[in-house]
Amino acid sequence: MTTGARKLKERWERARERWWVRWGVDLLLFALLFAGVTAWQTRKLPGAGTPAPDFTLRTLSGETVRLEDLRGKSVALTFWAPWCTVCKAESSTLSTLRDTVGERAHVLTVAVAYDTVADVQRFVRERGADYPVLLGDDALQEAYRVDSFPTTIFLSPEGRVTHAAVGYTTRLGFLWRLWL
The missing domain is CATH 1.20.5 (Single alpha-helices involved in coiled-coils or other helix-helix interfaces)
Known part of the structure; x- marks a missing residue:
């Protein structure tokens, strides 16, 4: 050699x-x-440590949910649209997450960018969503600076933004951000 x-x-x-x-x-x-x-x-979304924009929204069942009522527990607040295919894929993850965290945290979703409430109801029925769905509007979407779906804003028990995620998030990703 x-x-x-x-x-x-x-x-x-x-x-x-x-x-x-x-x-x-x-x-x-x-x-x-x-x-x-x-x-x-996530560059345009509210930064970590900032107070979450206040809201009072109605659920599909007609109940009223206010941000201040959620204090005391961590919150995963997911913004979605009925026409969003990634939102459809993430729907089952949100159901699993809600089952996993139980009463230790709030798992809520906000439907925005929809034409009619019937569109939101159809999405919930077809996806078998068992998590609370709030009916948002353009003003709330602007307040949270959401321009992509799904977008999840994670809040501390005091109502401050801790993290934000855009796009599909796994159950492990949700849990990591909720408990971090």
Whole structure:
């Protein structure tokens, strides 16, 4: 074997022994990319520590829900639209989340960007949504600066924004942000 071939073989073997370094670099780059995209998506939403914009909304069943009534527990407040396909996919995750957290936190959704209440009712019926659905409006959507669906705003028990997420969120992602 020539000296050049031997050196190449040795270099290859050393690189194979350090596969974890390559994986680590790849994971680090992925994490940085993920964090960058998340920061970009949430750049206009209310920042952590800011008081959540107040609201008084009606549910599909006609009950009134006020933000101040939710104090004392963490809140996951998801804004969605009946025509949003990602919102349809996330619907079952919200049901599972509500079952998981039980009475320890509030899991609420706000329907916005809909034409009629019948559209919202159809969505809830077709998706089997068993979580509270509040009927929002353009003013509330503007107050929370929501321009993508689904968008979830996480609130502290004191009513301050702790996190925001845009797009599909897994159950683990919801739990992590609720309890962080």
